Amino acid sequence: MKDKPSPKTAGELPSLTPTMASRLLRLGLSESDQPVDLLLERVQAAEGARWFASAVTAVFGESAGRPGAELLSPATTLARLRLWKRQCTALAEQAADQDSWLQAMLGYFLAVAAALAHHQAMITDRPPGEAQATLAKLAAAVPLPWSNLLSQASRNARSLETQTPP
Amino acid sequence: MCSTQVGQVARQAFQPTQVTWILAALARGTSGRRDVNRHLMEVYAQPLEVYVRGSSCRWAGEPMEIVHGFLADRLGRADYFEKWQRSGLPLRKWLINGLHFYLREIADSHPDALRGDGWESLLRDPSQGPKTKLMVAVDRACMATIVRQALVDAGRECERRGLGRHWQAFQLYYFRDLPFADVACDLNEKVEKAKQMTRIAREYFRSAVRELFIRDGADPEHVDDAIRSLLKDAES
Structure with missing residues (x-):
């Protein structure tokens, strides 16, 4: 299929029936079953902090008893963070149960957050505005020092969004 | 939910204290005013035109x-x-109210042009009383123009980010109603990849819709309420 240019004006779009307009407008609503919401539910449940620490260790390992120490270090390269993100995507696709899937999703978000916080770089195709909102939600739910990392990442995503030319 | 409750939800969803995109743009002077004018024309001209066509002021031009x-x-x-x-x-309700009073100003300067029902309907405030067929038509037009503008904005953004094929996947799935197997075939991709591409483009579309509501005064924390309010208003 040849690439077709995206419409530049509303006039170039196919006509919209009220039903189609309504269906499309509903896509603007936030989804309650997005990965971040399920993740928040798990982190905020009983033993959530313990689950979080064991999930970080399972995905990123630990150093001197500190789960995910490498992820928290600004010295970790962008290439390494990209690799982790890809590995987490693969882990999520292969997950045999919800808990494994949530661990992989947590790893994915933390890798994206570390890239934003340490390198001001977006390593996901998601819009910066969406990443900013997602990371801010997570920042409010996880323990220190991760909440600091996620808050910084969220601020940097916001800054990248406002720098985006119209 | 009754119309009064919907009205309350709509008001809660709009934040009188936040600095809106429109006020920030107007503060920039001539170029900002041009941006606001373009935005109003793109999103609101058609719904406002529907209102004029349905009013008793068609004689005015x-x-x-x-x-x-x-x-x-x-x-x-x-x-x-x-x-x-x-x-x-x-904003859509504010503009319709404003247009209603603008039409009254025109009618005041042409006292012979309106008689009987025409004058009565112009005296009624469109924001008050039960939902009329005209207001449903106006809200439907508004829903369509917001969606169309969001499609344009999201399509441009996807293209700018090198995600033109993701946007094609979105269009094939949501406009042509093709199953993912056919979307994948058209794009020469695996089905899982086509799903992922559509999902990513859908997030750009979602962001574009929400940005338009925020631009027009919706509280960023209550955009869902603002969207639901418009969906409810556009129901017959």
């Missing part, structure tokens, strides 16, 4: 010319959009 005159007049008033912000109303 071409509906779209009346809409242009109305927007030029209100953009020329320094405090018009500050008053909108203080009102806590969605």
